[in-house]
Amino acid sequence: MKVRNGLKNIAILFLGFCCLSLSKPVNKTVRDFSLQNVDGKIVSTKDYKDAKGFVVVFTCIHCPFAKLYHERLNQINAKYSKLHIPLLLINSSDTIMFANESLPNMAKVAKEKKYSFSYLFDPSQSVAKDFKAEKTPHAFVIWKEDNQWTVKYNGAIDDNGAHPELVKTNYVTNAIDELLAGKSVSVAEGFSIGCAIHYRK
Amino acid sequence: MTQTTPKSIYRLIAVLSFIISVNFSFGQAFNSLWIPDTLSGTTFNLNLIDTFKQLRTGNQTVTAGVNSDFWGPTLFFNKGDTVHMNVHNYLNDSTTLHWHGMHLPAVMDGGPHQVIPPGTIWQPYWKVTNNASTYWYHPHLHTMTQEQMTKGLGGFIIVRDPQEAALAIPRKYGVDDIPLMLTSRRYDGGNAMTYINCSYGDYMLTNGTPNSQVTLPKQMVRLRILNAEMERAYNLGFSDGRTFYVIGNDGGLLNAPVAETRVILAVGERIEILVDLSSNTIGDTLNLNAYNGGFGLGFPGGEPNTSGEFGSLLNNKTFRLLHINVGAATANAITTMPSTLANNTYWTANDATVNKSVTVTGGQPGQPNNPFGLDNTHFDFNVINKTVNLNDIEKWTITNSNVFGHTFHIHDVEFKLVSRSTGSVGAYESGWKDVLYLPIGSSATFVAKFDDYSDSVHPFMYHCHFGPHEDGGMMGQFVVRGSNTVSGINAQPNISTDFNLYPNPAHNKLFIQLPETNAGVYYLRMSDVAGRTVYMLPQPQLESGIDISMLPSGIYFVAVTDSKFNTITKRFIKD
Numbered sequence: 204m205k206v207r208n209g210l211k212n213i214a215i216l217f218l219g220f221c222c223l224s225l226s227k228p229v230n231k232t233v234r235d236f237s238l239q240n241v242d243g244k245i246v247s248t249k250d251y252k253d254a255k256g257f258v259v260v261f262t263c264i265h266c267p268f269a270k271l272y273h274e275r276l277n278q279i280n281a282k283y284s285k286l287h288i289p290l291l292l293i294n295s296s297d298t299i300m301f302a303n304e305s306l307p308n309m310a311k312v313a314k315e316k317k318y319s320f321s322y323l324f325d326p327s328q329s330v331a332k333d334f335k336a337e338k339t340p341h342a343f344v345i346w347k348e349d350n351q352w353t354v355k356y357n358g359a360i361d362d363n364g365a366h367p368e369l370v371k372t373n374y375v376t377n378a379i380d381e382l383l384a385g386k387s388v389s390v391a392e393g394f395s396i397g398c399a400i401h402y403r404k
Numbered sequence: 405m406t407q408t409t410p411k412s413i414y415r416l417i418a419v420l421s422f423i424i425s426v427n428f429s430f431g432q433a434f435n436s437l438w439i440p441d442t443l444s445g446t447t448f449n450l451n452l453i454d455t456f457k458q459l460r461t462g463n464q465t466v467t468a469g470v471n472s473d474f475w476g477p478t479l480f481f482n483k484g485d486t487v488h489m490n491v492h493n494y495l496n497d498s499t500t501l502h503w504h505g506m507h508l509p510a511v512m513d514g515g516p517h518q519v520i521p522p523g524t525i526w527q528p529y530w531k532v533t534n535n536a537s538t539y540w541y542h543p544h545l546h547t548m549t550q551e552q553m554t555k556g557l558g559g560f561i562i563v564r565d566p567q568e569a570a571l572a573i574p575r576k577y578g579v580d581d582i583p584l585m586l587t588s589r590r591y592d593g594g595n596a597m598t599y600i601n602c603s604y605g606d607y608m609l610t611n612g613t614p615n616s617q618v619t620l621p622k623q624m625v626r627l628r629i630l631n632a633e634m635e636r637a638y639n640l641g642f643s644d645g646r647t648f649y650v651i652g653n654d655g656g657l658l659n660a661p662v663a664e665t666r667v668i669l670a671v672g673e674r675i676e677i678l679v680d681l682s683s684n685t686i687g688d689t690l691n692l693n694a695y696n697g698g699f700g701l702g703f704p705g706g707e708p709n710t711s712g713e714f715g716s717l718l719n720n721k722t723f724r725l726l727h728i729n730v731g732a733a734t735a736n737a738i739t740t741m742p743s744t745l746a747n748n749t750y751w752t753a754n755d756a757t758v759n760k761s762v763t764v765t766g767g768q769p770g771q772p773n774n775p776f777g778l779d780n781t782h783f784d785f786n787v788i789n790k791t792v793n794l795n796d797i798e799k800w801t802i803t804n805s806n807v808f809g810h811t812f813h814i815h816d817v818e819f820k821l822v823s824r825s826t827g828s829v830g831a832y833e834s835g836w837k838d839v840l841y842l843p844i845g846s847s848a849t850f851v852a853k854f855d856d857y858s859d860s861v862h863p864f865m866y867h868c869h870f871g872p873h874e875d876g877g878m879m880g881q882f883v884v885r886g887s888n889t890v891s892g893i894n895a896q897p898n899i900s901t902d903f904n905l906y907p908n909p910a911h912n913k914l915f916i917q918l919p920e921t922n923a924g925v926y927y928l929r930m931s932d933v934a935g936r937t938v939y940m941l942p943q944p945q946l947e948s949g950i951d952i953s954m955l956p957s958g959i960y961f962v963a964v965t966d967s968k969f970n971t972i973t974k975r976f977i978k979d
């Protein structure tokens with residue numbers, strides 16, 4: 204009965220991967236983190252002494268919806284890093300499940316798409332778990348309050364993936380603009396769509 | 405206003421024209437029915453992909469497809485050919501691909517046991533012995549079937565055979581012979597498809613097209629209709645009440661056309677109908693509708709609610725499935741109906757030597773942890789629920805004295821419905837079938853012969869074809885037991901022993917040499933050094949080697965299982 208058990212084990216292994224989903228709402232606060240960048244250096248949130256907040260976006264190489272946002276990520280970082288809200292892009296894919304989700308392949312994308320921000324590798328998935336990231340792309344706006352990082356927005360970057368010219372609501376930049384103006388965020392969650400992040404058990 | 409440059413005008417025009425096209429596409433106007441591309445021959449390359457599609461105004465909908473952005477190509481098989489499938493899973497998830505209605509070895513069947521991990525190539529093959537008819541393929545990953553089918557994975561299979569080819573009936577695919585995949589979807593506020601706590605869609609997606617229309621020629625037209633819903637049944641009919649003719653069921657042509665004005669098509673069932681447009685005038689319009697209003701308790705889609713898990717905007721009413729415009733006739737148009745179609749010899753209840761019964765259980769309201777089941781149990785990968793002896797003719801009675809209607813689908817065979825507790829079997833469902841509609845408070849009995857393929861280990865499934873029900877465990881499995889552990893295509897004597905791999909290192913092709921020339925391999929699985937499966941080869945034909953040219957260089961493992969189910973693993977280097 205070896206085959207049967209083999210097939211069964213494979214089935215259970217991958218069913219385990221596929222079905223885990225994390226419950227909302229997201230954490231109110233998230234921890235500082237340090238991850239390896241595509242240039243090989245370690246990047247930590249603690250390195251950014253002046254940061255008021257961060258735009259943290261979880262992504263992956265293979266998801267077609269994540270691929271639509273390269274240019275918009277550069278635009279967000281160009282505008283807001285100057286205002287001390289840098290963008291950090293994180294790949295938390297299950298690297299056992301997806302062979303192509305590797306640091307060298309991430310570096311290729313970063314070069315090809317001329318990323319102006321750090322693209323960080325989270326192979327242990329610990330940062331994604333702390334954020335409870337569910338999808339790629341999945342954006343978070345975190346803000347420094349009482350020396351802690353509070354999640355102020357989580358969800359989609361905006362409301363039109365394939366047609367940036369038809370975007371009606373820029374969830375992420377609206378949230379930052381409101382925070383910079385000292386207001387509370389009016390839309391704290393936007394529909395997050397794309398590919399599921401699978402958490403290794 | 406600042407001066408507008410030509411470039412920005414073009415951009416503005418582009419944006420405006422897109423907005424206009426969006427309004428046209430998703431408002432009241434119709435969209436042209438998508439006709440799936442075709443693949444034919446004996447080797448079929450099917451790439452399962454995640455993608456997205458503009459189905460509504462606003463954001464795109466995340467979808468999945470087979471070589472496509474929703475659904476997949478129609479595969480044309482010739483009866484008697486051996487077909488080889490290269491199924492490459494590029495999805496973000498594991499999946500399986502089941503060849504619904506095909507008679508083939510269990511290990512090729514694509515049921516819940518043949519899990520294809522992301523990045524893996526699965527290569528089943530089999531000899532097509534099914535009659536000419538309309539079959540389909542779809543994912544069958546236990547607990548994930550509804551999600552993956554909702555995203556759009558699936559496709560038609562059309563089998564041709566000489567008997568059908570000799571008939572004067574419409575056969576021009578996409579012209580007078582139209583595949584119609586009926587399904588509907590619900591969307592959340594971000595235009596994502598809903599598949600959790602959702603039995604029904606709110607908007608039709610006939611062949612993946614919202615508000616679909618098609619121009620059909622002024623002649624006899626053949627519609628191959630598949631119910632690819634999650635739960636809803638369709639009470640099919642035309643808006644002018646015209647008579648149409650049922651010519652085929654799931655597994656082949658009926659002996660003679662059956663005139664109807666309404667036919668219920670439940671989930672998983674296919675029906676082929678002829679509709680005569682030859683006395684229409686060019687420019688006439690009519691609709692293919694679902695007359696789903698006024699059914700009693702238990703009709704799937706008859707619930708009165710318009711929202712919630714069991715509600716829908718399409719429930720308990722008449723709604724349009726396809727808008728039809730009558731166009732010019734084609735050359736050599738078919739305008740008459742053959743009086744006979746086939747000469748099937750069906751099994752009768754008296755032919756059966758073994759009786760089996762299956763009873764619908766569970767699912768009582770107010771018991772959230774008691775989903776629908778069969779025979780007071782739920783699907784368990786490790787439990788074989790029934791055993792059939794190879795070549796036996798069996799009679800199965802399925803009883804539903806439960807709280808809702810269901811469908812019952814069995815893998816491996818086409819069966820003949822021989823009786824229903826509600827009265828006689830309808831003429832429209834009198835042919836070979838693999839799915840039956842099981843109304844509330846009724847039982848149905850079918851007879852089937854389980855021939856050609858035995859496998860004492862690898863099971864076939866029987867289950868309700870409602871996505872939420874099969875995912876909830878309303879499914880059982882059976883093995884077909886023969887004198888050998890495995891029989892059928894490429895069946896080999898049982899020889900459990902060592903094997904050689906060469907060359908090693910290998911670059912383009914890897915050869916497997918078995919110590920005895922007649923030794924058989926039941927399963928070959930190749931994986932990389934991290935344990936990722938790269939190839940799944942059921943009963944592989946190894947004479948010409950395994951093509952490894954596209955693998956990245958590195959260390960790989962080949963696990964060979966023989967027909968006594970002993971597994972030996974060897975290592976090789978791809979350079």
Ligand SMILES: [Cu+2]
Nearest residue numbers: 810868870873
């Ligand atoms: Cu059911």
